[in-house]
Structure formats: structure tokens, C-alpha cells
Amino acid sequence: MAYERMGHRPLDYRPVQYDGSKLVFRGPQRTLAGDFIACLGGTETYGTFIDRPYPDLMERSLGMSCVNFGWPNAGVDAFLKDEGLLRLASRGRAVVLQVPGAVNFSNPFYKVHPRRNDRFVEATPRLRRLFPEVDFTEFHFTRHMMQAFADVSHDRFAVLRESLQEAWVTRMQQLLQKIEAPVVLMWLSRHVPGLGHDATGVADDPAFVSRAMLRAIGSRAAKVVEVVISEEACAQGTRGMRFDPMQESVAADLPGLLAHSEAARAVSPVLEALLGK
Numbered sequence: 001m002a003y004e005r006m007g008h009r010p011l012d013y014r015p016v017q018y019d020g021s022k023l024v025f026r027g028p029q030r031t032l033a034g035d036f037i038a039c040l041g042g043t044e045t046y047g048t049f050i051d052r053p054y055p056d057l058m059e060r061s062l063g064m065s066c067v068n069f070g071w072p073n074a075g076v077d078a079f080l081k082d083e084g085l086l087r088l089a090s091r092g093r094a095v096v097l098q099v100p101g102a103v104n105f106s107n108p109f110y111k112v113h114p115r116r117n118d119r120f121v122e123a124t125p126r127l128r129r130l131f132p133e134v135d136f137t138e139f140h141f142t143r144h145m146m147q148a149f150a151d152v153s154h155d156r157f158a159v160l161r162e163s164l165q166e167a168w169v170t171r172m173q174q175l176l177q178k179i180e181a182p183v184v185l186m187w188l189s190r191h192v193p194g195l196g197h198d199a200t201g202v203a204d205d206p207a208f209v210s211r212a213m214l215r216a217i218g219s220r221a222a223k224v225v226e227v228v229i230s231e232e233a234c235a236q237g238t239r240g241m242r243f244d245p246m247q248e249s250v251a252a253d254l255p256g257l258l259a260h261s262e263a264a265r266a267v268s269p270v271l272e273a274l275l276g277k
Contacts, residue, residue: 011049011242020084023115026053026068036065037271038089038181040079041098044188045070049241049251050260055096057264062271067092075104075117076171080178090180094222094274096267097179099187099214101207102168103142109160112142120145130156146202165208172217182222184270187214188255188263190229222274227266233258 014027026046030036039045039055045068047053059066069089071078079085089095104117109127113119123136131149139145150157176183187193191204193211218224233256238248240257255263 009242010244011051013046018085018088020087021082023069023071023078023082023085026070030065030067032067032088032091034065036067036092037062038092038095039066039068039070039098040085040089040095041070041186041188042074042100043070043072044255044260044263045098046072047260048072048254049238049243049247050257051240051242052260054260054263054267057261058096058268058271061264061268064093064275066096070098071115073104073116073118075100075112076168076175077105077112078115078117080171080175081114083178086178090178092181094271095179095181095183096271097176097183097185097221099185099206099209101205102164102209102213103146103202103207105168105171107164107167109163110142110145118142127160130160143202143207146207150202161208165210165213168209169213169216173220176217176220182274183220184267184274185214185218185221185224186263186267187224187226188229188259189227190234192226192228223270225267225270227263229255229259230262233262 015024016027016029017024018032037058045053045055047068047070053068053070055066055068055070069085104112106112108124109130110123111121113121118141120139120142128136131152134148134152139148149160187206189205193209193214195211214224236256236258238251238256241251243251
């Protein structure tokens with residue numbers, strides 16, 4: 001019964017910063033002097049509501065420090081615009097990069113906050129022309145905005161989505177080029193990468209990213225690992241997660257303990273082979 005009640009004990013993330021980066025990461029503070037694996041990603045990598053997210057589990061398996069550079073709701077911009085973080089990550093023996101969605105980044109249609117990439121900041125004239133009937137002052141978050149566009153016009157939304165997908169590929173190629181260590185791209189989702197431009201919807205993470213997009217950037221990575229969360233892991237819900245009772249609906253949308261274990265088990269052997277262990 002105590003295990004089931006863990007959700008009523010919020011988690012202390014012990015936030016830390018590393019010299020050169022503007023972002024605040026999950027602690028405890030790690031030394032970057034020796035060999036380590038750098039883990040870049042969003043909410044899942046950060047391990048929101050999870051005692052031991054997959055970087056911690058990989059560290060136990062590999063016997064090598066896995067530094068958690070996860071940032072909640074991070075898109076490609078959070079990392080691409082943080083030169084200090086990229087220098088830190090490049091010092092690692094390898095980098096695990098969780099594949100971000102193609103929504104939370106600045107693009108020709110709208111601007112997002114440079115660090116809180118899920119925050120909508122401003123619509124460009126191009127977006128205003130595409131959706132002239134929309135009141136953009138109603139939006140604070142990108143996902144809410146994209147769902148509104150989909151409801152207004154399926155055809156115009158498709159134009160926007162395809163442009164975001166093209167911009168995402170370019171931005172991800174730039175990010176991979178800036179990371180000097182070998183990169184393992186990790187697809188972490190409840191579904192396999194889809195085919196074509198209708199690969200995933202607004203609510204599906206990584207939003208809008210298709211298999212074709214992964215192929216377009218995969219040649220710049222050492223390996224692409226697809227982690228599809230099992231039905232068993234999904235069925236666990238929030239069991240064993242730690243959160244304030246008011247956050248239960250948020251926790252229910254995130255991967256749980258078993259999903260993190262599945263991610264660690266999938267990626268660790270790839271890192272062992274890459275590092276020649």
C-alpha cells in the first residue's frame with residue numbers, strides 16, 4: 001500500500017546548473033571531469049515524477065556516469081541555442097538525444113520562448129495570413145494553439161504541419177552537427193514512427209515526427225534506437241510515480257517507471273557496443 005501512495009509525496013529534483021549553460025537541470029550535481037554519457041532530452045529525460053529516470057538506470061547498467069541534461073518540454077531550440085551545454089555534452093564519451101517533437105521550436109510561423117520551448121511567444125505575419133480568423137492572444141502554449149488550428153481548417157493545418165516538419169529536419173541536422181561526441185538518437189513513444197506526413201497528431205509525442213524525418217537526420221547519428229513503450233508499461237499508469245495530488249492528470253500522460261526501465265534496457269546495449277565495453 002505504501003508503494004501505491006507514493007503519488008502523495010512530491011519529488012525533490014535537487015536542481016543544479018553547470019558552468020556555461022543557462023538551463024537548470026535535475027540534480028544531484030555531477031562531475032564532468034572523467035568519462036560520462038550526456039543525456040539530452042525533454043520531460044521524459046528529466047524524469048518528471050520519477051525517482052530514477054532512465055539515465056540513472058543506464059548508469060547502473062553501464063557502470064559509467066550518465067549526466068541528466070534533460071529539460072522539461074524541451075524542443076530542439078533549448079539545446080541548439082545553448083552553446084555552453086553543447087560544449088559540455090560534447091565532452092562525453094557519447095550523447096543520448098531523446099527525439100523532440102516538431103512543435104516546440106521557433107520557425108517561420110511562430111516564435112517560442114528560447115528555453116521554455118512549449119511557451120508560445122509570437123505569431124509571424126506568415127501564420128497570421130494562414131489563419132486570419134484566429135485570435136492569437138488566446139494562446140500561451142504551443143500544443144493548445146496547434147489543436148486550435150487543426151479544428152479551424154484541416155487543409156491549412158496540413159500546410160503548417162508540413163512546414164514545421166521540414167524546419168525540424170533542418171534544425172535537428174544543425175544540432176547534431178554541433179555535438180562532437182557520438183550521438184545515439186532515442187525515439188521514446190507509445191507508438192512506432194509513422195509513415196508520411198500524417199505520422200502523428202498534436203497529442204502524440206514526439207509530435208509530427210515521422211520515420212522519413214528520422215531517416216533524414218539518422219545518418220548524422222551513430223545509432224537510432226526506437227523505444228516503443230509496452231502495453232504493460234502504459235497500463236501501470238501513475239503507479240510508483242511521485243507528485244502532488246493536483247498533478248495527477250499531468251503524471252498520467254507521462255511514461256511511468258516501467259517505461260523508463262524499458263528505455264534503459266534498449267539503449268544500454270547500444271552504448272556498450274559503441275564504447276567497446
